Amino acid sequence: MATTEIKVKGAREHNLRDVNVTLPRGQLICFSGVSGSGKSSLAFDTLYAEGQRRYVESLSHYARQFMGQMPKPDVDLVSGLSPSISISQKSTGNNPRSTVGTITEIYDFLRVLFARVGTGHCPECGTVISAQARDAIASRILGLPQDATLWLMAPVVRGQKGEFRDLFEDLRKQGFLRARVDGETVRLSDPPPLDRQHRHHVEVVVDRIDPDSRDRGRINEAVESALRMGEATLLVSLSEENDDQAGKPKQDILFSSQYACGGCGRSFKPPSPQLFSFNSPQGMCEGCDGLGRLYTFVPELLVPDEKLSIRKGAIKLLGKWGDLGRYRRHIYRGVADAIDQAMELRPGTMLEGQWQDLPDQAKQIWLWGTDDSVEFTWRAGQKSRKYSGAFDGFIPELLSRYRNTRNKMQLRQFEKYMDTMDCPDCHGRRLNPQASAVTIKTGTSQFLAEEDAKADFSLPELCELSIERLNSFFETIRLGDTEAVIAAEALKEIRQRIGFLLGVGLDYLTLSRTAPTLSGGESQRIRLAGQIGSGLVGVLYILDEPSIGLHPRDNDRLIETLLRLP
Numbered sequence: 184m185a186t187t188e189i190k191v192k193g194a195r196e197h198n199l200r201d202v203n204v205t206l207p208r209g210q211l212i213c214f215s216g217v218s219g220s221g222k223s224s225l226a227f228d229t230l231y232a233e234g235q236r237r238y239v240e241s242l243s244h245y246a247r248q249f250m251g252q253m254p255k256p257d258v259d260l261v262s263g264l265s266p267s268i269s270i271s272q273k274s275t276g277n278n279p280r281s282t283v284g285t286i287t288e289i290y291d292f293l294r295v296l297f298a299r300v301g302t303g304h305c306p307e308c309g310t311v312i313s314a315q316a317r318d319a320i321a322s323r324i325l326g327l328p329q330d331a332t333l334w335l336m337a338p339v340v341r342g343q344k345g346e347f348r349d350l351f352e353d354l355r356k357q358g359f360l361r362a363r364v365d366g367e368t369v370r371l372s373d374p375p376p377l378d379r380q381h382r383h384h385v386e387v388v389v390d391r392i393d394p395d396s397r398d399r400g401r402i403n404e405a406v407e408s409a410l411r412m413g414e415a416t417l418l419v420s421l422s423e424e425n426d427d428q429a430g431k432p433k434q435d436i437l438f439s440s441q442y443a444c445g446g447c448g449r450s451f452k453p454p455s456p457q458l459f460s461f462n463s464p465q466g467m468c469e470g471c472d473g474l475g476r477l478y479t480f481v482p483e484l485l486v487p488d489e490k491l492s493i494r495k496g497a498i499k500l501l502g503k504w505g506d507l508g509r510y511r512r513h514i515y516r517g518v519a520d521a522i523d524q525a526m527e528l529r530p531g532t533m534l535e536g537q538w539q540d541l542p543d544q545a546k547q548i549w550l551w552g553t554d555d556s557v558e559f560t561w562r563a564g565q566k567s568r569k570y571s572g573a574f575d576g577f578i579p580e581l582l583s584r585y586r587n588t589r590n591k592m593q594l595r596q597f598e599k600y601m602d603t604m605d606c607p608d609c610h611g612r613r614l615n616p617q618a619s620a621v622t623i624k625t626g627t628s629q630f631l632a633e634e635d636a637k638a639d640f641s642l643p644e645l646c647e648l649s650i651e652r653l654n655s656f657f658e659t660i661r662l663g664d665t666e667a668v669i670a671a672e673a674l675k676e677i678r679q680r681i682g683f684l685l686g687v688g689l690d691y692l693t694l695s696r697t698a699p700t701l702s703g704g705e706s707q708r709i710r711l712a713g714q715i716g717s718g719l720v721g722v723l724y725i726l727d728e729p730s731i732g733l734h735p736r737d738n739d740r741l742i743e744t745l746l747r748l749p
């Protein structure tokens with residue numbers, strides 16, 4: 184026989200005085216009264232506590248030992264109770280790794296979506312990254328305009344310095360006739376002299392196929408050997424029939440048999456959901472361990488007077504130039520010269536120019552360093568020696584001094600110039616460059632009609648949209664037929680959860696909002712939204728002022744949502 188009522192007899196928890204009530208089951212019930220009248224004592228400390236206690240008692244002895252003893256509330260009888268879940272205004276915690284996206288699990292489904300159907304881009308040069316089967320590559324080449332001559336080429340030098348005489352000789356001995364060097368097609372028997380100080384691009388021509396001799400067998404063979412020579416990348420260039428020059432590099436069609444960039448040859452791990460997690464070593468930005476923010480030295484504090492030059496002491500904590508040791512002076516001078524050269528500044532600009540006049544990129548390198556190695560000369564007596572190495576940057580240098588000092592005075596001195604700021608590597612996006620460069624395309628007209636129309640969004644960019652905008656982003660997603668099938672399940676979950684958040688009036692939040700910045704009311708409504716999708720039925724939900732902090736116009740929507748609790 185189904186029970187239709189919850190009966191409470193003799194409730195005496197806190198200030199309750201032998202309260203007897205009978206409540207209908209499966210209904211939305213509201214307790215109201217002045218503060219201190221015992222609403223919470225009845226709802227949370229009696230009904231919820233007893234429901235929870237009985238549930239725990241029903242578990243095995245083994246499970247119970249992990250859950251602790253639940254005290255029995257001071258009440259004579261409670262009947263008709265279901266397992267209970269409380270959704271209080273308790274904050275969602277202080278962990279900045281927990282966000283609206285992770286609490287609602289929308290972020291988890293987005294990770295799956297991006298891993299399965301996102302379009303990867305090379306973070307270095309922006310080229311679309313994809314991996315194709317050899318067969319598919321050959322088919323696409325076979326289908327290129329029938330009246331064109333095809334040049335199948337393998338990139339062998341990608342922007343490296345050198346003369347490459349041995350390479351040309353070696354290729355010739357392997358039986359290749361031509362190569363394209365810096366965009367010009369040349370015969371390998373007569374290669375051009377190259378300036379070894381400059382960066383060059385060399386593609387060896389693996390096969391040149393005229394319209395008459397185009398057939399699958401020949402293309403298969405050429406694809407095979409081009410992919411081997413080009414380390415999984417091959418280029419196809421089209422020219423007029425009988426032309427002895429291949430087309431220009433800009434018009435090349437790139438193919439890759441691995442998840443590699445056809446543009447600069449960098450290869451990447453194929454994307455997985457972990458790649459998109461800022462809590463996983465595979466996905467997190469290395470600069471901030473996936474937090475997006477850092478406690479570090481702040482450029483504005485380090486350089487209070489931008490009219491000074493570095494030599495004149497623009498950078499606090501670097502101190503007076505004359506007081507630096509010989510070795511450090513030498514390193515900084517070498518780096519400054521290298522920056523002058525790399526950025527084509529007048530010699531001496533970096534050290535003598537006013538800080539405010541230096542190009543942003545130059546300041547960036549000075550403060551945060553560079554991955555490229557910097558060459559500097561070191562004069563020891565008569566001899567001058569060349570050294571090269573990566574320059575870590577002034578701020579990373581300071582950070583390592585900050586971490587290694589025990590001196591309290593010095594720590595306080597450092598902290599005057601420090602604050603929490605957006606991570607300079609990921610700019611608060613929390614993910615590593617590869618993950619941040621994967622995008623998904625919306626087909627929603629609202630996005631395309633806007634002033635600065637933009638259809639492709641990365642995961643961090645989606646997390647910056649309000650739930651309302653996110654909802655319209657996901658109204659229509661541009662996917663191929665196969666991708667649409669692959670993405671269907673994740674998309675359904677995402678759309679549903681976005682709908683729940685809209686239902687509880689949280690349309691203004693972003694997925695990137697961290698738990699510590701949410702108000703009690705917001706946390707409660709997020710958990711409420713989570714419950715609607717939980718799939719549990721017949722549960723007694725106990726909420727504490729769910730409308731707190733909610734705009735009055737959203738009250739109706741909230742009540743509708745409450746009525747939908749199963």
Ligand SMILES: [Zn+2]
Nearest residue numbers: 305308444447
């Ligand atoms: Zn690239």
Ligand SMILES: [Zn+2]
Nearest residue numbers: 468471606609
């Ligand atoms: Zn970062």
